Amino acid sequence: METPHPGGRLVVVDDEPVILTVLQSVLDGEPWDIVYAQDGASAVAAMAEGVDVLLTDKNLPDINGLDLVRHAREKTPDAEAILLTGYASLETAIEAVKLDLFDYIVKPPRDIFEVAKKVRAAFERQRMRRENRRLLADLSEKNAELTTALDEVRRAQGELVQSEKLAGIGTLAAGVAHEISSPLFGVMGLAEAIVDESDLDEIHEHAREIVSYSRSIREIVVGLTGYARDAQTVHDVACDMAAAARDACRLVAHSAAARESQLEVRAEGSFWVLARAPELQQVFVNLVRNAAEASGAEGQVLVTLSRLGESVVASVEDTGPGLPAGAEHQVFDPFFTTKAPGEGTGLGLNIVYRIVTRYQGTIVAENREDGGARFVLRLPATEAP
Numbered sequence: 454m455e456t457p458h459p460g461g462r463l464v465v466v467d468d469e470p471v472i473l474t475v476l477q478s479v480l481d482g483e484p485w486d487i488v489y490a491q492d493g494a495s496a497v498a499a500m501a502e503g504v505d506v507l508l509t510d511k512n513l514p515d516i517n518g519l520d521l522v523r524h525a526r527e528k529t530p531d532a533e534a535i536l537l538t539g540y541a542s543l544e545t546a547i548e549a550v551k552l553d554l555f556d557y558i559v560k561p562p563r564d565i566f567e568v569a570k571k572v573r574a575a576f577e578r579q580r581m582r583r584e585n586r587r588l589l590a591d592l593s594e595k596n597a598e599l600t601t602a603l604d605e606v607r608r609a610q611g612e613l614v615q616s617e618k619l620a621g622i623g624t625l626a627a628g629v630a631h632e633i634s635s636p637l638f639g640v641m642g643l644a645e646a647i648v649d650e651s652d653l654d655e656i657h658e659h660a661r662e663i664v665s666y667s668r669s670i671r672e673i674v675v676g677l678t679g680y681a682r683d684a685q686t687v688h689d690v691a692c693d694m695a696a697a698a699r700d701a702c703r704l705v706a707h708s709a710a711a712r713e714s715q716l717e718v719r720a721e722g723s724f725w726v727l728a729r730a731p732e733l734q735q736v737f738v739n740l741v742r743n744a745a746e747a748s749g750a751e752g753q754v755l756v757t758l759s760r761l762g763e764s765v766v767a768s769v770e771d772t773g774p775g776l777p778a779g780a781e782h783q784v785f786d787p788f789f790t791t792k793a794p795g796e797g798t799g800l801g802l803n804i805v806y807r808i809v810t811r812y813q814g815t816i817v818a819e820n821r822e823d824g825g826a827r828f829v830l831r832l833p834a835t836e837a838p
């Protein structure tokens with residue numbers, strides 16, 4: 454309990470009136486609420502509302518001064534105490550240490566002003582203790598706040614990781630759906646053609662293509678869902694880029710958007726790169742399909758393959774309106790699309806980019822001088838198998 458007096462409360466106890474009078478003469482005028490008591494009982498009463506510093510005689514008629522100190526501490530746990538004692542025995546010294554007394558003064562005091570000084574120092578120590586305790590309380594409050602904040606951050610982080618994972622799964626699912634739509638469209642077109650076809654050779658040819666597209670679908674699914682798990686299990690072989698480009702054009706030609714367009718592949722011989730064939734086909738399907746979609750009916754799409762040093766260079770150009778202004782880099786971002794909602798996912802070029810860079814290749818998008826877009830990709834060349 455803290456005393457109401459702003460300067461604090463001092464209780465002075467001595468059964469000898471002379472000593473009390475002397476003490477009073479030096480202590481009066483100090484900025485404390487001072488109570489003088491001649492016996493233990495009145496001291497206890499004075500301390501009912503707490504005490505900051507207790508200056509007490511050791512030998513009182515009704516109570517031991519040390520017990521009075523204990524009593525003061527019950528009221529005010531950080532109360533300071535100074536003991537006045539007739540003689541300084543070893544026992545008194547030991548008791549003083551045990552009770553953590555501020556000091557003790559041998560009676561009669563040689564220098565009475567020394568007493569006032571000690572009382573002042575006792576108040577000062579108590580003030581500092583209180584200040585420390587307040588700071589400590591502040592600190593632990595701040596600490597608790599920080600711990601709460603940290604918990605909150607951890608929880609939010611956990612949620613973020615979870616939602617990123619979900620977003621990753623969403624992108625993957627959308628990617629798979631995007632990539633299998635072309636070969637699936639091919640399969641459906643060929644299957645419908647078989648229904649109306651009577652020529653057995655044609656039917657066989659369509660069936661073979663259906664098998665091949667179905668394999669692509671399986672490879673695409675394995676490829677897209679398998680990377681994340683273990684890139685090492687993917688086995689690269691020498692593949693011909695020219696063949697991949699031609700397969701892709703054949704596949705795109707089935708789609709509605711490209712039915713009217715002219716798709717052409719210019720390649721002399723084979724252009725070998727280390728990769729997986731279905732992925733190379735995916736790259737060209739996306740580039741050629743975009744080009745066909747951009748150039749529209751009667752548009753032209755030209756795929757050119759060439760060898761430049763240690764690289765195979767493929768360019769896909771069209772006669773469309775060209776890339777959206779300033780979006781040469783953005784077009785590779787996942788979900789970037791200028792198509793109407795429901796028409797494009799914006800995943801095609803991102804899948805292309807991921808495949809090309811995984812094979813240590815590069816791809817750039819640019820506009821041709823005479824209009825239309827051009828995508829140029831390079832992949833490290835390899836020996837013919």
Ligand SMILES: Nc1ncnc2c1ncn2[C@@H]1O[C@H](COP(=O)(O)OP(=O)(O)OP(=O)(O)O)[C@@H](O)[C@H]1O
Pocket residue numbers: 631739743744745747771773774775776777784789790791792796797798799800801802803825826
């Ligand atoms: N040949 C091109 N000519 C002009 N703009 C293009 C061309 N190819 C791509 N783009 C631009 O890049 C954007 C992203 O292409 P991307 O293939 O990633 O997605 P998308 O074609 O919009 O959607 P999806 O592939 O799902 O059909 C396109 O919306 C378009 O703005």
Ligand SMILES: [Mg+2]
Pocket residue numbers: 739742743797800801802
């Ligand atoms: Mg696309």
